[in-house]
Amino acid sequence: MKIRAAVARETHGPLSLESLEIDDPRADEILVRVVATGVCHTDIVVRDGMLPTPLPVVLGHEGAGVVERVGSAVTKVVPGDHVVMTFASCGGCPSCQDHAPSYCHAFFPKNFFAVRGDGSTALSSGDEVIHSHFFGQSSFATHAICDQRNIVKVPQDAPLELLGPLACGVQTGAGAVLNALRVGAGSSFAVFGTGSVGLSAVMAARVCGATTIVAVDMNNERLAFAKELGATHTLNPTNGDVTEAIMAITGHGLDYALDTTGLSQVIKGAVLSLAPRGSCGILGASAPGSEIVLDEVHFMSGGRRLIGIVEGEANPDTFIPMLIRLYQQGLFPFDKLVKFYPLEQINQAIADSESGITIKPIVRMEGGS
Template sequence: MQITAAVARQQNAPLTIETLELEDPLDTEILVKLVATGVCHTDMVVIAGMMPTPFPVVLGHEGAGIVEKVGAAVRKVKPGDRVVMTFNSCGQCPSCQAHHISYCHEFFPRNFMASRADGTSALSANGEKVHANFFGQSSFASHAICHEANVVKVPEGVELELMGPLACGVQTGAGAVMNALKVQAGSSFAVFGAGSVGLSAIMAAKVLGATTIIAVDMKPERLDMARELGATHVINPADGDSTEEIMRITGYGLAFALDTTGLSKVIKGAVLALAPMGTCGVLGASAPGTEINLDEVHFMSGGRRLMGIVEGDSNPDTFIPLLIDLYSKGLFPFDRLVTFYPLDKINEAIHDSESGKSIKPIVRIG
C-alpha cells in the first residue's frame, strides 16, 4: 500500500514528506493506522548523527493509532483496537524473561538499527530501500508496522492522539521514579532537567508522596511549569551552585536524584547532592564514550548509588495502563506538556522542541 511518511534522508537536514510503499505485515507483525506520534529527543539524536541508525529512514517511536491488519500468528490485538506503540524487545533473553524488557539484550539492534531481524525493511520509495522498524514502528507516517512485543491497547474514553508520549518520554520519566528509583512517600527527590521527561518524573514523585520535590533547569518557564506540576522548590543554576542550594533546602542531601541531561558535570553535581545511602538515576546520554567523573571518597564513604535507567525500567503492558488511569483520575496531567502540530509541520515541531518553545510536541497524522 502507499503511505505518507516524514523521511530523514541525511543527517542534520529537515525531514521530507514523501509517498512510500509499505508491505503487508508478516505473520508476526501488526499494521497500525496512525492518528498521532510524539516527537522525542531520541529522534533528534538520530537526525544529528549521534547513533548508527542508517539513512534514509522513517523515525518516530511514540505512535498512537488504530490496528488495521494483523499477521496470522498475532493474538494480542485485533483490527479496530486502539493502541500505542512503545519500544521493541526480543522476549527471549534473560532480561525479558525476568520482565525487565527495557534491558533486553537486543535493545540496541531492535530499536536503533531500523530494520527487521533479517535486515529487511517494509518500506521503499520507487524501489529504493527506506529503513523502517525504528523502535519497532517508524511512526512518523500515516501507517506503521509493529509487533506484539511493543503494542499496548488503549481503553475507550481517553483521547487517543494524546497517548503516544506515554510510550517513551513520559514513561521514561515517570518509570524512573516509580519503577527504578522507587521513590518513597515522605522522601526528598530532585530532577536535573525539566523537559518532558523531567516534568513527568516530578508528577510521578508527587503521586508517590515525596514531600521535597526539587526541579533544576536553566529555563525559567520550565521551572514555573515544574512548580505547577508538583515541585516544592526550583533551582536555576544560573543563580548559583545547585548542589549547595539542594543541601541548604534538605539539610543533609537527597534521598533520590534523577539526571535527564546526560551531562557529566550535572551528574557529578547530582551525586554530590545525595545524602548517605542516596541514589541517583541517569537516563540521559551524551555521545557514546562520554565518561562520568565522581568524587570517589564522597561516593563510596556515604554508600551512595548511581544507576542507569532505560525506558523507566517499565513493562509497558502494565505501566502504560497505570499512567492512563492516573491521568484519567487527574493525578498525572501530562497533557499540560503537549503542543500539537500537523504532519507537514514536523520540522517546526522538532525545532520548537530543540529550542525549548514546546515541551512535548505531538504530530497529528490521522
C-alpha cells in the same frame, strides 16, 4: 499499500513528506493506522547522525493509533483496538524473560538498526529501500508496522491522540521515579533538567508522595511550570551552587536524584547532593564514550548509589495503562506538556522541540493544532 511518511534522507536535514509503499504485515506483525506520534529527543539525535541508524529512514517512536490488520500469528490485539507503540525487545533474552524488556540484550539493534531481524524493511519508494522498524515502528507516518512485543492495548475512552508520548519520553521520566528509584512517600527528590522527561518525573514524584520535590534548570519559565506540576522548590544554577542550596533545603541531602541532561558535571553535582544511602538515576549520556567523574570518598563512604535507567525500567504492557489511569484520575496531567502539529509541520515541531518553545510536540497525521 500507499502511505504518507516523513523521511530522513540527510544528516541534520529536514524530513521530507513522501508517498511510500508499506508491506503487508507478516504473520507476527501488526499494521497500525497512526493517529498521532510524539516527537522525542532521540528522533533528533538519530536525524543528526549521532547514532548509526541508516538513511533514508522513517523515524518516530511514540506512535498511537488503531489496529487495521494483524498477521495470522497475532493474538494480542485485533483490528479496531486502540494501541500505543513503544520500544522493541526480543522476548527471549534473560532480561525479557524477567519482564525487564528495557534491558533487552538486543535493545540497540532492535531499536536503532531500522530493519527487521532478517535485515529486510517494510517501506520502499519504487525500487528504493526506505528503512523501517525504527524502535519497532517508524511512526512518523500514516501507517506503521510493529509486532506483539511493542504494542500496548489502551482503553477506548482515553484520548488516543494524546497517548503516544507515554511510549517513551513520559514513560522514561515517570518510570525512573516509580519503577527504578522507587521514590517513597515523605522522601526528598530532585530532577536535573525540566524537559518532558524531567517534568514527567516531577509529576510521578508527586504521585509517590514525595514531600520535597526540587526541579533544577537554567530556564526560569520551565522552573515555574515545574512548580505548577508539583515541584516544591526550584533552583537555577546561574543563581548559585545547586548542591549547597539542596543541602540547605533538605538539611542532609536528597533521598533520590535524577539526571536527564547526560552532562558529567551535572551528574557529579547530583551525586554530591545525595544524603547517605541516597540514589541517583541517569537517563542518558552527552555522547558515546563520555565519562562520569565522582568524589570516590563521598560516594563510597555514604553508601550512595548511581543507577543507569533505560525507558523508565518499565514493562509497557502494565505501566502505560497505569499512567493512563493516573491521568484519567487527574493525578498525572501530562497533557499540559504537549502541543499538537499537523504532519505537514513536522519539521516545525522538531525545531520547536530543539529550541524549547514546545516541551512535547505531538504530530497528528490528520488535522491541525
